[in-house]
Amino acid sequence: MKIFLSTVLISLMSFASFSQAYTVYDLYTKKNPPIYAENENIPTWGYDNRLGDGATLSYSFAESNYACDSSSGCFSLSDFMPTGYQDTIALAFDAWASVSNLSFSVAADQSGDIVLGGEAIDGLSGELGHARIVTPYRSGNGLEALSYISSGAVHFDPDEPWSLSGSSTPLFDVALHEIGHTLGLDHSEDKNAVMFSIYEGTNALQADDIAGIQYLYGASVSPVPEPSTYLMLLLGLAMVAGYGRRAVASQK
Secondary structure, three states: OOOEOOOOOOOEEEOOOOOOOOEEEOHHHOOOOOOEOOOOOOOOEOOOOOOOOOEEEEEEEOOOOOOOOOOOOEEOHHHOOOOOHHHHHHHHHHHHHOOOOEEEEEOOOOOOOEEEEEEOOOOOOOEOEEEEEEOOEEEOOOOOEEEOEOEEEEEEOOOOOEEOOOOOEEHHHHHHHHHHHHOOEOOEOOOOOOOEOEEOOOOOOOHHHHHHHHHHHOOOOOOOOOOOHHHHHHHHHHHHHHHOOOOOEEOO
16 A cells, blocks of 8 residues: 655755755755756745755644645644644654754644645545645845745645554654745655655664754754653554554655
Protein backbone atom coordinates (compact mmCIF):
# COMPACT_ATOMS: atom_id res chain seq x y z
CA MET A 1 0.00 0.00 0.00
CA LYS A 2 1.35 3.40 -0.93
CA ILE A 3 0.44 6.40 1.21
CA PHE A 4 1.03 9.83 -0.21
CA LEU A 5 1.88 13.00 1.64
CA SER A 6 2.03 16.38 0.02
CA THR A 7 3.99 18.42 -2.42
CA VAL A 8 3.94 22.20 -2.15
CA LEU A 9 3.18 23.41 -5.66
CA ILE A 10 6.50 25.13 -6.32
CA SER A 11 9.41 23.51 -8.08
CA LEU A 12 12.60 22.78 -6.22
CA MET A 13 16.31 23.21 -6.48
CA SER A 14 18.62 20.46 -5.26
CA PHE A 15 21.63 20.71 -3.01
CA ALA A 16 22.48 17.01 -3.13
CA SER A 17 25.97 15.84 -2.26
CA PHE A 18 27.53 13.05 -0.27
CA SER A 19 26.51 14.71 3.00
CA GLN A 20 23.72 17.05 1.92
CA ALA A 21 20.59 15.90 0.14
CA TYR A 22 17.88 18.39 1.12
CA THR A 23 16.08 20.54 -1.44
CA VAL A 24 14.49 23.97 -1.16
CA TYR A 25 12.04 25.88 -3.34
CA ASP A 26 13.42 27.79 -6.31
CA LEU A 27 11.21 30.63 -7.57
CA TYR A 28 13.15 30.78 -10.82
CA THR A 29 11.30 27.64 -11.90
CA LYS A 30 7.97 29.49 -11.85
CA LYS A 31 6.58 30.92 -15.07
CA ASN A 32 7.95 34.35 -16.06
CA PRO A 33 9.90 35.04 -12.85
CA PRO A 34 11.39 38.46 -12.15
CA ILE A 35 15.11 38.99 -11.72
CA TYR A 36 15.80 38.21 -8.07
CA ALA A 37 18.54 39.61 -5.91
CA GLU A 38 21.18 37.10 -4.79
CA ASN A 39 19.55 34.10 -3.06
CA GLU A 40 16.13 35.80 -3.17
CA ASN A 41 14.85 33.08 -5.50
CA ILE A 42 14.87 30.89 -2.37
CA PRO A 43 11.85 32.06 -0.34
CA THR A 44 11.93 32.20 3.46
CA TRP A 45 9.67 33.68 6.12
CA GLY A 46 10.23 37.31 7.10
CA TYR A 47 9.44 40.36 4.97
CA ASP A 48 12.93 41.83 5.36
CA ASN A 49 14.75 38.56 6.00
CA ARG A 50 17.66 37.23 4.02
CA LEU A 51 18.69 33.61 3.57
CA GLY A 52 19.96 32.34 6.92
CA ASP A 53 18.05 34.88 9.04
CA GLY A 54 15.80 33.55 11.79
CA ALA A 55 12.07 34.17 12.00
CA THR A 56 9.25 34.26 14.54
CA LEU A 57 6.04 32.69 13.28
CA SER A 58 2.58 31.90 14.52
CA TYR A 59 0.26 29.06 13.67
CA SER A 60 -3.43 28.56 14.23
CA PHE A 61 -6.09 25.91 13.82
CA ALA A 62 -8.88 26.23 11.29
CA GLU A 63 -12.40 26.74 12.55
CA SER A 64 -15.57 25.11 11.26
CA ASN A 65 -16.12 27.90 8.71
CA TYR A 66 -12.66 27.36 7.23
CA ALA A 67 -12.37 28.13 3.52
CA CYS A 68 -9.64 26.48 1.49
CA ASP A 69 -8.98 25.63 -2.15
CA SER A 70 -11.08 22.47 -2.29
CA SER A 71 -14.53 22.22 -3.81
CA SER A 72 -15.09 18.97 -1.92
CA GLY A 73 -14.96 20.47 1.56
CA CYS A 74 -12.72 21.85 4.28
CA PHE A 75 -12.90 21.19 7.99
CA SER A 76 -11.72 22.10 11.43
CA LEU A 77 -9.29 19.53 12.81
CA SER A 78 -11.57 19.18 15.82
CA ASP A 79 -14.15 17.63 13.48
CA PHE A 80 -12.08 14.49 12.90
CA MET A 81 -8.81 14.48 14.87
CA PRO A 82 -8.45 12.62 18.19
CA THR A 83 -8.51 14.63 21.40
CA GLY A 84 -5.11 16.12 22.09
CA TYR A 85 -4.13 16.75 18.48
CA GLN A 86 -3.10 20.32 19.34
CA ASP A 87 -0.33 19.08 21.65
CA THR A 88 0.95 16.63 19.05
CA ILE A 89 1.14 19.35 16.40
CA ALA A 90 2.86 21.65 18.91
CA LEU A 91 5.51 18.95 19.37
CA ALA A 92 6.12 18.94 15.63
CA PHE A 93 6.65 22.72 15.59
CA ASP A 94 8.89 22.44 18.65
CA ALA A 95 11.05 19.88 16.87
CA TRP A 96 11.82 22.33 14.04
CA ALA A 97 12.37 25.21 16.49
CA SER A 98 14.79 23.16 18.59
CA VAL A 99 17.29 22.87 15.73
CA SER A 100 16.94 26.26 14.02
CA ASN A 101 16.62 29.99 14.61
CA LEU A 102 12.84 29.74 14.40
CA SER A 103 10.24 30.25 17.09
CA PHE A 104 6.52 29.51 17.00
CA SER A 105 3.48 30.61 18.95
CA VAL A 106 -0.20 29.73 18.72
CA ALA A 107 -2.58 32.38 17.38
CA ALA A 108 -6.36 32.45 17.65
CA ASP A 109 -9.11 32.80 15.06
CA GLN A 110 -7.26 31.43 12.05
CA SER A 111 -4.93 34.43 12.20
CA GLY A 112 -1.66 32.49 12.27
CA ASP A 113 1.01 32.68 9.62
CA ILE A 114 0.45 28.95 9.11
CA VAL A 115 -3.12 27.62 9.33
CA LEU A 116 -3.77 23.92 9.91
CA GLY A 117 -7.06 22.39 8.88
CA GLY A 118 -8.73 19.50 7.14
CA GLU A 119 -9.46 19.06 3.45
CA ALA A 120 -11.25 16.25 1.65
CA ILE A 121 -8.35 15.24 -0.58
CA ASP A 122 -8.75 11.77 -2.04
CA GLY A 123 -10.29 9.43 0.50
CA LEU A 124 -8.72 6.68 2.57
CA SER A 125 -5.09 5.61 2.07
CA GLY A 126 -4.20 8.00 -0.68
CA GLU A 127 -2.67 11.40 -0.01
CA LEU A 128 -2.56 11.95 3.74
CA GLY A 129 -2.14 15.70 3.59
CA HIS A 130 -0.49 18.55 1.78
CA ALA A 131 1.06 21.94 2.41
CA ARG A 132 1.02 25.22 0.52
CA ILE A 133 2.89 28.48 0.77
CA VAL A 134 2.32 31.91 -0.80
CA THR A 135 5.49 33.57 -2.08
CA PRO A 136 5.06 37.19 -3.21
CA TYR A 137 7.97 39.45 -4.04
CA ARG A 138 8.71 43.15 -3.83
CA SER A 139 11.17 45.53 -5.39
CA GLY A 140 14.50 45.96 -3.67
CA ASN A 141 17.17 48.52 -4.37
CA GLY A 142 17.41 48.81 -8.12
CA LEU A 143 15.52 46.37 -10.35
CA GLU A 144 16.07 43.16 -8.43
CA ALA A 145 13.18 41.48 -6.61
CA LEU A 146 13.10 40.36 -2.98
CA SER A 147 11.00 37.31 -2.08
CA TYR A 148 9.37 36.13 1.12
CA ILE A 149 6.80 33.62 2.33
CA SER A 150 3.67 35.50 3.35
CA SER A 151 1.42 32.62 4.46
CA GLY A 152 1.26 28.86 4.70
CA ALA A 153 -1.30 26.12 5.16
CA VAL A 154 -1.29 22.45 6.11
CA HIS A 155 -4.30 20.29 5.28
CA PHE A 156 -4.93 16.77 6.58
CA ASP A 157 -7.32 14.35 4.89
CA PRO A 158 -10.25 13.65 7.26
CA ASP A 159 -10.81 10.19 5.77
CA GLU A 160 -7.58 8.85 7.27
CA PRO A 161 -7.60 7.01 10.65
CA TRP A 162 -5.51 9.59 12.50
CA SER A 163 -3.73 8.53 15.67
CA LEU A 164 -1.63 10.25 18.32
CA SER A 165 0.06 6.99 19.35
CA GLY A 166 1.06 5.51 16.00
CA SER A 167 -1.52 2.71 15.96
CA SER A 168 -2.86 3.93 12.61
CA THR A 169 -1.99 7.10 10.64
CA PRO A 170 0.60 8.94 12.79
CA LEU A 171 -0.31 12.62 13.10
CA PHE A 172 3.09 13.62 14.49
CA ASP A 173 5.02 12.16 11.54
CA VAL A 174 2.77 13.69 8.90
CA ALA A 175 2.70 17.08 10.65
CA LEU A 176 6.49 17.12 10.97
CA HIS A 177 6.86 16.51 7.23
CA GLU A 178 4.19 19.01 6.13
CA ILE A 179 5.40 21.77 8.46
CA GLY A 180 8.81 21.35 6.85
CA HIS A 181 7.21 22.21 3.52
CA THR A 182 5.59 25.36 4.91
CA LEU A 183 9.03 26.50 6.11
CA GLY A 184 10.52 26.27 2.62
CA LEU A 185 11.85 22.72 2.40
CA ASP A 186 10.96 20.32 -0.37
CA HIS A 187 11.81 16.62 -0.47
CA SER A 188 15.21 15.31 0.52
CA GLU A 189 17.17 12.71 -1.39
CA ASP A 190 18.27 11.18 1.93
CA LYS A 191 16.01 8.18 2.57
CA ASN A 192 16.52 8.55 6.33
CA ALA A 193 15.24 12.14 6.40
CA VAL A 194 11.79 13.25 7.55
CA MET A 195 11.58 15.20 4.28
CA PHE A 196 12.32 12.13 2.14
CA SER A 197 9.58 11.40 -0.39
CA ILE A 198 9.04 7.80 0.78
CA TYR A 199 7.71 7.32 4.29
CA GLU A 200 9.53 4.53 6.13
CA GLY A 201 8.59 5.29 9.72
CA THR A 202 10.99 8.17 10.42
CA ASN A 203 9.51 10.21 13.26
CA ALA A 204 12.40 12.48 14.27
CA LEU A 205 14.44 15.09 12.43
CA GLN A 206 17.61 13.69 10.93
CA ALA A 207 20.93 15.34 10.10
CA ASP A 208 19.83 16.26 6.58
CA ASP A 209 16.56 17.83 7.78
CA ILE A 210 18.54 19.90 10.28
CA ALA A 211 21.06 20.96 7.62
CA GLY A 212 18.22 22.08 5.37
CA ILE A 213 16.36 24.15 7.94
CA GLN A 214 19.59 25.75 9.17
CA TYR A 215 20.51 26.65 5.59
CA LEU A 216 17.24 28.60 5.41
CA TYR A 217 17.10 30.10 8.92
CA GLY A 218 20.37 29.49 10.72
CA ALA A 219 21.05 27.44 13.83
CA SER A 220 19.23 27.85 17.12
CA VAL A 221 20.57 30.84 19.06
CA SER A 222 18.60 30.32 22.26
CA PRO A 223 17.70 27.18 24.19
CA VAL A 224 14.43 25.68 23.01
CA PRO A 225 13.20 22.65 24.94
CA GLU A 226 13.32 19.48 22.93
CA PRO A 227 9.98 17.69 22.64
CA SER A 228 9.34 15.63 25.74
CA THR A 229 11.80 12.73 25.73
CA TYR A 230 9.25 10.46 27.38
CA LEU A 231 6.52 11.34 24.90
CA MET A 232 8.86 10.94 21.94
CA LEU A 233 9.92 7.54 23.29
CA LEU A 234 6.29 6.46 23.48
CA LEU A 235 5.71 7.69 19.93
CA GLY A 236 8.77 5.79 18.74
CA LEU A 237 7.74 2.56 20.47
CA ALA A 238 4.24 2.86 19.11
CA MET A 239 5.60 3.41 15.62
CA VAL A 240 7.74 0.28 15.86
CA ALA A 241 4.72 -1.69 16.99
CA GLY A 242 2.27 -0.20 14.51
CA TYR A 243 4.35 0.48 11.40
CA GLY A 244 7.48 -1.65 11.52
CA ARG A 245 6.16 -4.15 8.97
CA ARG A 246 3.88 -2.01 6.87
CA ALA A 247 4.53 -1.52 3.18
CA VAL A 248 6.79 1.32 2.13
CA ALA A 249 4.75 4.48 1.80
CA SER A 250 5.36 7.32 -0.64
CA GLN A 251 5.30 10.92 0.50
CA LYS A 252 4.42 13.67 -1.94
